Amino acid sequence: MRARQLPGSVPVLENLYAMRTAPLATLALGLRECGDVARVAFPGHEGHILFHPEHVRALLVDHSRDVSKATPGFDALRLLLGNGLLTSEGDFWLRQRRIAQPAFHRTRIWALGARMVELTEPTAREWDESTRYKGTVDVARSMMHLTLRVVSDTMLGLDIDREAAHVGEAITFLLHELNERIVRPFLPPLSWPLPRNKRFTEARETVRSVIARAIRDKRANPTAPGGDFLRMLIEARDEESGEAMDDQQLLDEVATIFAAGHETTANLLAWTWAYLARAPVVRRALQRELDDVLGARAVTAEDYPKLPYTRMVLAEVLRLCPPAWFISRRVERTIELGRGITLPARSLAFVAPYITHRHPDFWDDPEGFDPERFSDERSKDRPTFAYFPFGGGPRKCIGDTFALVEATLVLATLARKFDLELPVGANPVPEPVITLRPRGGLHMLVKHRRT
Ligand code: HEM
Numbered sequence: 076m077r078a079r080q081l082p083g084s085v086p087v088l089e090n091l092y093a094m095r096t097a098p099l100a101t102l103a104l105g106l107r108e109c110g111d112v113a114r115v116a117f118p119g120h121e122g123h124i125l126f127h128p129e130h131v132r133a134l135l136v137d138h139s140r141d142v143s144k145a146t147p148g149f150d151a152l153r154l155l156l157g158n159g160l161l162t163s164e165g166d167f168w169l170r171q172r173r174i175a176q177p178a179f180h181r182t183r184i185w186a187l188g189a190r191m192v193e194l195t196e197p198t199a200r201e202w203d204e205s206t207r208y209k210g211t212v213d214v215a216r217s218m219m220h221l222t223l224r225v226v227s228d229t230m231l232g233l234d235i236d237r238e239a240a241h242v243g244e245a246i247t248f249l250l251h252e253l254n255e256r257i258v259r260p261f262l263p264p265l266s267w268p269l270p271r272n273k274r275f276t277e278a279r280e281t282v283r284s285v286i287a288r289a290i291r292d293k294r295a296n297p298t299a300p301g302g303d304f305l306r307m308l309i310e311a312r313d314e315e316s317g318e319a320m321d322d323q324q325l326l327d328e329v330a331t332i333f334a335a336g337h338e339t340t341a342n343l344l345a346w347t348w349a350y351l352a353r354a355p356v357v358r359r360a361l362q363r364e365l366d367d368v369l370g371a372r373a374v375t376a377e378d379y380p381k382l383p384y385t386r387m388v389l390a391e392v393l394r395l396c397p398p399a400w401f402i403s404r405r406v407e408r409t410i411e412l413g414r415g416i417t418l419p420a421r422s423l424a425f426v427a428p429y430i431t432h433r434h435p436d437f438w439d440d441p442e443g444f445d446p447e448r449f450s451d452e453r454s455k456d457r458p459t460f461a462y463f464p465f466g467g468g469p470r471k472c473i474g475d476t477f478a479l480v481e482a483t484l485v486l487a488t489l490a491r492k493f494d495l496e497l498p499v500g501a502n503p504v505p506e507p508v509i510t511l512r513p514r515g516g517l518h519m520l521v522k523h524r525r526t
Contacts, residue, residue, distance in 0.1 A: 391449060
């Protein structure tokens with residue numbers, strides 16, 4: 076049996092045109108019209124999109140050794156991140172993952188909690204200020220600065236505040252450009268001396284120079300507080316050769332954590348404010364939990380397990396707006412998925428958290444915002460891979476605990492003080508670039524919480 080082709084194919088660009096202009100709607104139509112597997116064709120590539128949780132598990136876990144990251148999406152990311160943890164492969168990746176893993180252990184992340192709360196204070200002050208002039212705040216931008224500050228300080232020992240706006244803009248521009256390179260395969264290569272390419276290399280240089288400074292500072296002053304992750308990378312030695320990582324590799328690894336470690340969490344937090352504004356009952360339940368557990372004291376990392384409703388709110392936002400909304404692999408060895416579906420060698424395979432998280436066989440009222448669906452009782456019969464915002468298998472996100480602890484502490488700190496409202500008529504829509512951002516930012520009214 077052959078899977079049905081994703082609807083909306085046009086000559087030359089095949090499915091790429093629809094995936095470029097309306098990716099989320101096209102994927103949703105794919106599930107409706109093709110069922111659990113859709114065939115896709117892009118110029119020079121054939122592939123399948125897998126929507127069923129069992130197929131997601133097959134690709135990411137059971138057949139993780141039969142696939143690679145040699146895909147147009149990861150090739151574009153390599154232009155920014157080089158050969159870091161997200162983009163590298165094979166034994167090299169495994170060695171780097173083993174070096175990085177201890178820095179992401181739960182106990183280490185919890186130890187960063189107090190600092191994460193401290194780093195949220197400048198945002199609370201800015202929001203406090205904004206209540207005076209009664210204008211709107213771009214909450215997407217605000218969350219981007221905050222998560223950039225947190226990852227820079229805790230992982231790299233870097234004070235980014237002066238450059239946050241500049242670096243944030245460079246990253247936004249780079250992500251749009253990388254996305255363009257994925258969806259417009261006929262763009263001239265970066266090496267051609269064109270104004271567009273020049274802007275790209277300049278923006279990349281902005282990011283890289285900040286990272287190079289972090290490395291230089293940590294080398295010069297390894298015992299300065301913060302930046303344990305970077306210190307570990309600098310001190311790591313190869314088991315056989317005894318050699319340290321070379322400068323380029325260090326730069327790639329740090330760029331990866333810098334980019335992957337803030338952009339995704341910022342989007343999660345931004346969408347959380349948007350959903351809470353539209354669901355006052357959920358917002359009140361969240362604030363009730365914060366009042367009951369914390370009283371008047373500041374939140375700490377130890378509160379993380381004591382805030383189940385807050386965590387369910389974040390889980391539900393990650394279901395509806397998974398920042399990594401589409402994940403690609405190249406099939407290196409033919410995979411038999413069962414029920415007659417074969418993924419041939421040298422084809423592409425995709426999974427789409429955005430769609431599987433709404434699959435009607437596994438989710439009631441898929442578009443509804445209902446954090447309680449993550450209660451133990453209601454989750455127990457759901458297949459594991461009906462929900463995979465952090466991916467799965469050996470390439471699962473290394474920063475999942477970091478992201479969830481950070482988002483919980485930030486949300487707890489700010490939601491106790493502020494109510495955010497959407498201006499009348501505002502309807503934020505997701506813009507699927509590399510991650511799922513609110514299109515045009517997220518302009519909201521910040522008010523002191525009414526008690
Ligand atoms: C809500 C926040 C986040 C989401 C939704 C997210 C999502 C993901 C996903 C889906 C993957 C797997 C990609 C694939 O299979 O191809 C991944 C990988 C990765 N993430 Fe995250 N991430 C988040 C936060 C973070 C943070 C905070 C960090 C670091 C501080 C981080 C660092 C990484 C790295 C290094 C990888 C590559 C891991 C490997 O292949 O060994 N992420 N992330």
